[in-house]
Amino acid sequence: MDNIINTDVIVVGGGLGGLNAARTAAEKGSRVVLIDKARIGTSGPTAFAAGDILCWFPEEDALDDWVNDYINAGEGLNYEERIRSFLEGQYRLVEELHKSGFPFAMDSAGSFIRRSGRGPMTKCVLAPMLQFQEENRRRCLDLGVRFLERVSIEQIVMSDGCPAGVVGFNVLTGETVKVSAPSIVLASGGCSYRGPFFGQDVVAGEGLRLALQAKALLAYMEYGNHYNVSLAAFDSYGQSKFMAHGGRYVNEQGEAFLDRNGSSPLGNKINGNAAVKAMAEEVQAGHGPIYMDLTQFKDWDLVTNLMPNLMLALQKSQVDLSNHRQLVIPAFTGTSNASAAGIFIDNNACSTVPGLFAAGDCAAKGLIVGACVGITGISLAWANYTGSLAGQNAAAYALEVNSITAEEELWQIAETNMLQPLKRKSGARELLNELTGLISRLDVSLIKSENRLKEALTKVRQISAMLDNEIGADGSHDLMLWHEARSSAQVAEASLISALARRETRGAHYREDYSTKDPGMEFPLGIMSDEKHLTVQWIKKGAD
Known part of the structure; x- marks a missing residue:
């Protein structure tokens, strides 16, 4: 079949998890095809992110304290050994990326700038994610990764229970695209139902549907209910940064209700979903609407450097966050961002189907966060870690099995189903x-x-x-x-x-x-x- 592209590793999705997977697999010597339905590196929420990347530091933090906090927050649904592996592996990876030239926010002494956030033990390194993604994109191209942009993948071709390739189409021309490989990494994000929030308008759950096609196991789907908070005036982000450093949510009377006696000891640093639930209860009690008060927030320099899209929107709208409280509303992102839901993966980022790997919001963060939804920095950290893990192990799997072929009839059935x-x-x-x-x-x-x-x-x-x-x-x-x-x-x-x-x-x-x-x-x-x-x-x- 001459119209099929043959490669070793297919990566579906060009966000942080996908680019990391493609780059890591290519560094291991694999031929890699990276596919995205928009532009690789800037489609999806990564390029819009506020740049908080959760990261434990061994010289500053006690590992057991972090692990215990996450076990407690997970309420029995997460895995201690997976938490330890994630925290230690994520730290090593951040150090490696920094040494290799990826951009991070550093202080005058050359040390990582770290900031706290919402939820348990949330200390994050900071990165300008648009620059970070462009650097990742450039390195993938330099390594010979083949980019297929504006291609939407809708079918996995299976052979004897293992993936043999994918079928999609060019969203501009309608041309069918077929790619064959023994290893597939699903990194196309979660599902926000194309919600009206920064970077979420292309996030629709295709990777999770592909996993179900392949008979892979999803997990924590009842926790696929992440809510952020946005300005009512326009889509906005950065709430975790604001709330961790002097910001407050207040009711119509100006009361910071999350600091009330009997509320969470974290106050305005409470994880995102718990904050939105408290807002809903406040409105139900007749104390709404809810406002964001940033009159005590002082970290505006970092916001300017790390969130240029937000600053541009504020300038154009003439919304004054620093001096006047602003009306806010819940912003639903579903299984995307700091949700727990996704594909169940093992220690190698492999799903329950051999040869099918998952990274980023496609992979279940519940393994780490359990029942807790809305922890600052977890989404970028998980994408960073699982992307590299999936790429490394997808490359090893492809080398081990060499190739998996599927009959021409299976490719045709997949194409017919896609175009039906x-x-x-x-x-x-x-x-x-x-x-x-x-x-x-x-x-x-x-x-x-x-x-x-x-x-x-x-x-x-x-x-x-x-x-x-x-x-x-x-x-x-x-x-x-x-x-x-x-x-x-x-x-x-x-x-x-x-x-x-x-x-x-x-x-x-x-x-x-x-x-x-x-x-x-x-x-x-x-x-x-x-x-x-x-x-x-x-x-x-x-x-x-």
């Missing part, structure tokens, strides 16, 4: 917008009950049925939207059935009808797919 929506009338954008509005509701994804979850699940399945049987696409860009909608619907279903199965309140999973913790549910939940249905299974601790 072109035979039906357009309308996916409207369904995706409807889905986003449903899943982002606080009373569905944050403060939950069986009745509301079941009602939402029924609606999600109706949307999926409409996409499968009635609604299609008109042209290549519309086809991309259809696949984004279908992927988002499947991720929503996985999140809702997981939330229904966890009949307790634990961490960021709040159930009004099961308001206490059940000791019998101190296990992660997994999601698998058969040909037609998603099924829930408990993951016994020690499973790897």
Whole structure:
């Protein structure tokens, strides 16, 4: 089959995890193809990130203290040995990247500038992520990594239970793209349902859907409910930096309600989802709306250097953050950013399917954070660490198995399935917008009950049925939207059935009808797919 690109390692997604995976695999000698549906390096949330990268330092921090804090925050759902490996490996990697010339914020003595954030033991190094990503992109090209941009991957071709390649299409021309390799790294982000938040408007869960196609296990999907906080005036980011260094959320009366007696001892440094829940309760009690008060925030130089997009927006809008409180609203990012949800991976960043690896927001951060959602710096740190881990081990796997071939008929079936929506009338954008509005509701994804979850699940399945049987696409860009909608619907279903199965309140999973913790549910939940249905299974601790 002459139209198939043959390589050793395929990386799907060009964010921090994807670029790290591609670069690391290429450094190991593998031929690598890196694919993104937009521009590699700047699509998705990484380039917009505030630059907080969680990092333990052995000369400054006690490892046991960090591990114990994360175990406590995870409320029985995370893994001690994985936390240790992550913290130690992430530190080594940051040191290596700095020595090799990647940009980090340094003080006048040449030491890393570190800042605290929201959640337990959150000390972060800082990096200008747009520059960081451009450097990563340049190094990948120098190593001979082949870039396929504006290509949306929608099918994994399997052979005897192992991945043999991927099928996608160019979103500008509609041309089918087929790439064959024994190792595939899924690093295309989580699922924010193309939410209206910085960098999230392309994040629709395609990598998680691809994993389910391949029969890989997802995990922590009931914790795929991350909320950030944004200015009401326009999309904004950097809340963790603001709240950790003098910022406050205040109600209509000007009271910093998170500092109230009986609230979390972390006050305004509480993790993101807990802060949004407290905001919702404050409004429900008649004390809303909620404002961000930065009159005591002093670290404006770092904000200017690390968040140029935000500063530009503030200048153009003439919004004065430093002198006047500003109205804020919840900003839903789903399984993206500081969520726990994703593909269950082992110590080598491999999924439960040999040859299929995962990195960044595609990979389950719950292994580290457990039931805690919204920890500062975890998303970039996890992408940095798992990207490098996945690239290294994907290269080793490709060398070990050499090649996996699939019959021509399997490639044709994958292409036919991918293009099937072109035979039906357009309308996916409207369904995706409807889905986003449903899943982002606080009373569905944050403060939950069986009745509301079941009602939402029924609606999600109706949307999926409409996409499968009635609604299609008109042209290549519309086809991309259809696949984004279908992927988002499947991720929503996985999140809702997981939330229904966890009949307790634990961490960021709040159930009004099961308001206490059940000791019998101190296990992660997994999601698998058969040909037609998603099924829930408990993951016994020690499973790897």
